[in-house]
Amino acid sequence: MFSAEDFLSLQSKEDLIEIAKKKGIKISKVLNKVHYEEELKKLQVELVNLQQWISKKQLRVAVIFEGRDAAGKGGAIRRFTEHLNPRSMRVVALPKPTNIEKGQWYFKRYIKELPIPGEIVFFDRSWYNRAVVEPVMGFCTSPEYKKYMAQVPDFEHLLYEDGVIIIKFWFSISKDAQMKRFHKRLSNPLKVWKFSPIDQKGQELWDDYTFYKEQMFSKTHTPYSPWIIVKTNNKKEARLESIRYVLSQFEYDDKEKATTTLFPDPNIISRYHRDVKQIDN
16 A cells, blocks of 8 residues: 555656555556546647647538447547637537428438538537438338438538548447446446437347448448548547547647657557458447
């Protein structure tokens, strides 16, 4: 155990490590958390710099977060946005469509949420609901699904030609890891609201989700709008590496002065390719 005197004598993280070694105290988990917090802070500083540059350049940036339930999308978005200026940033998490919206062109409700010049919009799920969740759960008909899949590449190409920068993340998670996270949600009164009957269906219909996910990748992964796979069951890794990826895509002012690497780990972040193994297959 550390004594009060030990803590009073600390001048640096190295001092803590040295005292722990002498006393035979295992602090690997603590050190990992400290390292994560240090890296996150450095990357968030760069996100602030990036946001200011995007605002100055009047760019329009949409970052899409997709993945199975409990894959860590919401947590990643919170780390992205924690210190950004809310005047030039939004998080979009649309509820199920209204009856009026159901009678409109599917993409209409998302078009009005697209970024204006100088703004970053983070989509916590997006128009890709119809690519996976809706057909699996029976929320759309087969003709609706087929028409949607035929239109997505054209829709995104129009956005690309109009200057909208789209980054599409798929957060990959294994079936066992998903179940463990579901159990944690159910046992935490602050997170139980996140769990729904649809979540449980996600386990039962795992293979159906996989089928439609692969259909989505094969038909909507394009040179102008590629899918970026975040392949890890470690939430902290997913957050750090997805932030690094976004930062790596822009040549913003003073990028070379960053105090940490801005290159994502290729073992965690990769472009979709049918031969690349994913952990949520």
